[in-house]
Amino acid sequence: MISAALRPVTSWVAAHPVASFVVFFAAFPFLVPYQSLATQVLIFGLFALGFNLLYGYTGLLSFGHAAYYGLGAYGTGIALAKLKLTSLWLALGIGLAAAVIGGAVIGFFCLRRRGIYFAMLTLAFAQMLYFVAFHAADLTGGDDGLRGIPLLPLGLFGASVSLRTPLAFYFFAYAFVVLAVAALRRILDSPFGAVLQAIRENSDRAVACGYDINRIKLLSFVFSALFTGLAGALDALRLTVVPVDSLYWTTSGQVVIMTLLGGAGTFFGPFVGAATFLILADRLSLFIEAWPLVIGVIFMAFVLFLPRGIWGTLAAPGVER
Amino acid sequence: MHRRQFLTTATAGASILVFPAVLRAQSKDPVRIGFPLPLTGTFAAIAADMQRGAQLAMEELNAKGGVMGRKVDVMFRDDELKPAVGAQRTKELIENQKVDFVVGGLAAHVQMAINEQTKAAGRLYISVSQSDEISAKPDTSPLTFHEALNPTITSRTIATFGTKELGKKWWIVYADYAFGKQNTAVFAAIAPKLGATLLGSTPYPLGKPEFSAHLPKIQAAKPDVIYAVTPGADNVPFLKQAISFGLKKEAKIIVPLHFLDYVKEGGAEVWQDIFGATHFCHELAETLPQAKRYVEAYTKKFNRPPDAYSGYGYSGIMEVARGVELAKSTDSNTVANALRKNREYDHYKGKQWWRACDNKSFQDLWILKVRSPQQVKGEWGFFDVVGKVAANEELDRTCAEKGLA
Numbered sequence: 001m002i003s004a005a006l007r008p009v010t011s012w013v014a015a016h017p018v019a020s021f022v023v024f025f026a027a028f029p030f031l032v033p034y035q036s037l038a039t040q041v042l043i044f045g046l047f048a049l050g051f052n053l054l055y056g057y058t059g060l061l062s063f064g065h066a067a068y069y070g071l072g073a074y075g076t077g078i079a080l081a082k083l084k085l086t087s088l089w090l091a092l093g094i095g096l097a098a099a100v101i102g103g104a105v106i107g108f109f110c111l112r113r114r115g116i117y118f119a120m121l122t123l124a125f126a127q128m129l130y131f132v133a134f135h136a137a138d139l140t141g142g143d144d145g146l147r148g149i150p151l152l153p154l155g156l157f158g159a160s161v162s163l164r165t166p167l168a169f170y171f172f173a174y175a176f177v178v179l180a181v182a183a184l185r186r187i188l189d190s191p192f193g194a195v196l197q198a199i200r201e202n203s204d205r206a207v208a209c210g211y212d213i214n215r216i217k218l219l220s221f222v223f224s225a226l227f228t229g230l231a232g233a234l235d236a237l238r239l240t241v242v243p244v245d246s247l248y249w250t251t252s253g254q255v256v257i258m259t260l261l262g263g264a265g266t267f268f269g270p271f272v273g274a275a276t277f278l279i280l281a282d283r284l285s286l287f288i289e290a291w292p293l294v295i296g297v298i299f300m301a302f303v304l305f306l307p308r309g310i311w312g313t314l315a316a317p318g319v320e321r
Numbered sequence: 322m323h324r325r326q327f328l329t330t331a332t333a334g335a336s337i338l339v340f341p342a343v344l345r346a347q348s349k350d351p352v353r354i355g356f357p358l359p360l361t362g363t364f365a366a367i368a369a370d371m372q373r374g375a376q377l378a379m380e381e382l383n384a385k386g387g388v389m390g391r392k393v394d395v396m397f398r399d400d401e402l403k404p405a406v407g408a409q410r411t412k413e414l415i416e417n418q419k420v421d422f423v424v425g426g427l428a429a430h431v432q433m434a435i436n437e438q439t440k441a442a443g444r445l446y447i448s449v450s451q452s453d454e455i456s457a458k459p460d461t462s463p464l465t466f467h468e469a470l471n472p473t474i475t476s477r478t479i480a481t482f483g484t485k486e487l488g489k490k491w492w493i494v495y496a497d498y499a500f501g502k503q504n505t506a507v508f509a510a511i512a513p514k515l516g517a518t519l520l521g522s523t524p525y526p527l528g529k530p531e532f533s534a535h536l537p538k539i540q541a542a543k544p545d546v547i548y549a550v551t552p553g554a555d556n557v558p559f560l561k562q563a564i565s566f567g568l569k570k571e572a573k574i575i576v577p578l579h580f581l582d583y584v585k586e587g588g589a590e591v592w593q594d595i596f597g598a599t600h601f602c603h604e605l606a607e608t609l610p611q612a613k614r615y616v617e618a619y620t621k622k623f624n625r626p627p628d629a630y631s632g633y634g635y636s637g638i639m640e641v642a643r644g645v646e647l648a649k650s651t652d653s654n655t656v657a658n659a660l661r662k663n664r665e666y667d668h669y670k671g672k673q674w675w676r677a678c679d680n681k682s683f684q685d686l687w688i689l690k691v692r693s694p695q696q697v698k699g700e701w702g703f704f705d706v707v708g709k710v711a712a713n714e715e716l717d718r719t720c721a722e723k724g725l726a
């Protein structure tokens with residue numbers, strides 16, 4: 001069994017998740033065909049990480065995560081392209097603030113319902129934002145997308161670092177994603193993280209234990225929006241455009257697929273899923289136009305036969321989750 | 322030993338992932354041109370036609386020994402009609418395939434996402450589909466060339482021809498997105514100067530072609546001409562509904578652009594008597610020797626005549642090749658300067674030129690009218706060429722209006 005052979009690796013990784021992440025992703029840009037692909041994997045892995053916090057750890061299926069990704073992207077993009085801010089830090093801050101506020105407001109309303117109603121509400125809010133962005137063309141560029149986002153040099157301890165080469169940008173994103181991964185680990189290891197998983201397993205019992213689960217769910221929602229918004233903000237800088245379909249439901253769908261493929265509720269699942277999806281898409285599309293069909297079949301096979309996803313299956317049972 | 326085992330396994334895994342970097346000898350390298358286009362999605366048929374044009378250009382160039390003795394290699398990528406994918410594919414072409422130039426994009430929003438990547442990487446980009454912004458500030462750059470028409474040129478052409486030949490009272494039906502809105506705005510601005518009246522306009526959501534609620538209102542206004550900016554798959558439903566309401570008999574209908582593939586698919590029964598502009602159609606072979614040569618070569622190779630957008634693909638690749646020959650270099654800036662200095666070219670349908678300020682191509686346009694089912698010649702002869710609007714810089718915004726004075 002492959003999973004038996006890999007067990008020592010997966011258990012080491014499971015015991016040192018953040019360190020493993022730091023090591024592997026430091027080498028990652030040299031392992032893939034080109035560096036921008038590595039950056040894309042990193043950013044979409046972060047996006048899926050945000051989604052996974054809410055779905056995989058809290059048990060809330062959001063079908064509108066494009067909203068926070070788009071808010072982060074447009075927030076940062078508009079700050080740089082329209083407001084002409086000269087600080088990359090401030091622009092990123094605006095993107096994150098937009099995502100967090102969006103997450104708090106949307107979460108406040110959506111969390112009043114459960115299950116399918118919750119999922120549909122999150123979808124409806126995301127689609128609403130999509131139509132707002134589509135029509136507010138003066139601010140967002142409408143369906144032409146937001147262009148003209150300058151990739152400013154990064155002000156760092158008085159020095160100015162250019163992010164223009166793909167590798168420099170990769171490590172810029174890497175720094176943020178490492179922080180996010182460490183933060184997620186901290187969240188999951190905290191009592192708060194334990195309550196999240198208690199809610200996932202049995203929310204009635206969590207209530208019976210005396211936890212204010214509405215408040216905790218909202219907090220989880222906001223954290224999720226924060227991670228997702230960071231991914232959006234970084235992607236706006238990576239592409240220097242924000243397409244309006246960043247907010248479209250297909251973006252929300254993509255992150256669900258990546259997370260399930262990698263393994264929902266596992267620490268590395270989102271990154272494994274993002275890497276599998278994006279690298280396959282990148283390479284397969286060179287040979288066949290119908291590459292989504294191939295990914296679709298793989299996805300269905302996992303959902304049907306290995307519902308714990310790639311990482312969930314590889315990792316030793318009981319060690320992860 | 323957990324750690325060591327981990328490292329061994331990780332290294333083994335990593336080496337599978339590594340794609341060997343190919344060492345390349347500079348002099349015998351082909352000239353690489355990246356070509357992202359939506360091979361899947363709504364515009365797949367037009368993209369396939371454009372791809373055939375570019376492929377023909379590549380093969381003709383290579384048959385003559387390439388450029389500067391180097392082969393031309395055009396690398397096509399599917400951008401799925403999504404800006405983020407177009408941007409990513411362009412990054413892949415530049416970083417992984419080390420392309421020297423980029424031609425392509427088939428939709429305003431995807432073009433502009435591609436353009437951001439080529440600007441950042443300092444590659445010459447010839448964009449080959451409609452957009453007003455791509456040749457204006459802030460999107461344009463000294464390395465951004467625009468081979469295609471744009472909404473301003475298209476709608477000014479429609480207005481110039483239409484108010485003279487078809488009537489003075491107009492109604493516009495348009496898809497509510499950038500291309501629809503821009504064409505409407507351009508038409509509304511120029512109509513009064515040409516003595517035309519815009520009686521009203523009907524926006525509808527792109528891809529949701531349901532007009533029965535609007536058609537009685539349009540009918541009651543009694544326009545002479547209906548300008549239908551109902552792109553792609555929306556055209557046929559619009560025309561069918563207009564026919565069933567009897568509107569096609571009461572008013573003339575004109576679309577911004579005619580596409581052979583769409584007209585053939587919808588059939589002459591539906592399309593009969595509909596007017597539209599184009600920068601190229603295979604019927605031009607009857608009057609233009611350059612078009613004759615191009616249409617013959619294309620038809621011989623692909624066993625069907627070219628549609629309009631094949632010309633953009635063909636001309637885009639040919640212009641890169643001409644620029645490289647002129648500059649004796651594959652450096653994007655040098656090639657761009659060479660093209661601006663030698664701005665006239667003629668690859669498939671007569672003289673075109675680059676305007677120096679905005680790298681915009683100017684070219685002749687023709688007005689087409691679809692033949693009746695009885696008059697259609699053979700499998701592909703759908704169009705009568707009923708008018709020509711000669712290339713003219715005044716059809717576009719001025720350099721000052723584009724922020725480039």
